[in-house]
Amino acid sequence: MRSYSIKRGHKPDLNALIKKYFGVEGDVEKGMDFEVEGIGKIHMKKEKNSLLIETEPVPSKSASVDIIKRWNDFLFDATGRTAKERKKLMEKEMLGK
Secondary structure (H helix, E strand, O other), X not given: OEEEEOOOOOOOOHHHHHHHHHOOOOOOOOOEEXXXXXXXXXXXXXXXXXXXXXXXXXXXXOOOHHHHHHHHHHHHHHHOOOHHHHHHHHHHHHHOO
């Protein structure tokens, strides 16, 4: 499971973003499960100021560039952080700083 911190002051409507990008309705505060072609099964839950996401890739299906771009666009809108910023935060957490 991966934790994505939401940028301070950024208050997205996560349920609306999930519906916009993936066409799925639910309550991310309680946790929700859905499947996206090219990504696989996704479990998503908001806890405090973080978005917890667990993905289970579907075997033998390849992700196209469009799907990866849509996923990164969703994460940017949801967290307020670019892929580069998310990578830096992840590296910082891995090093324990």
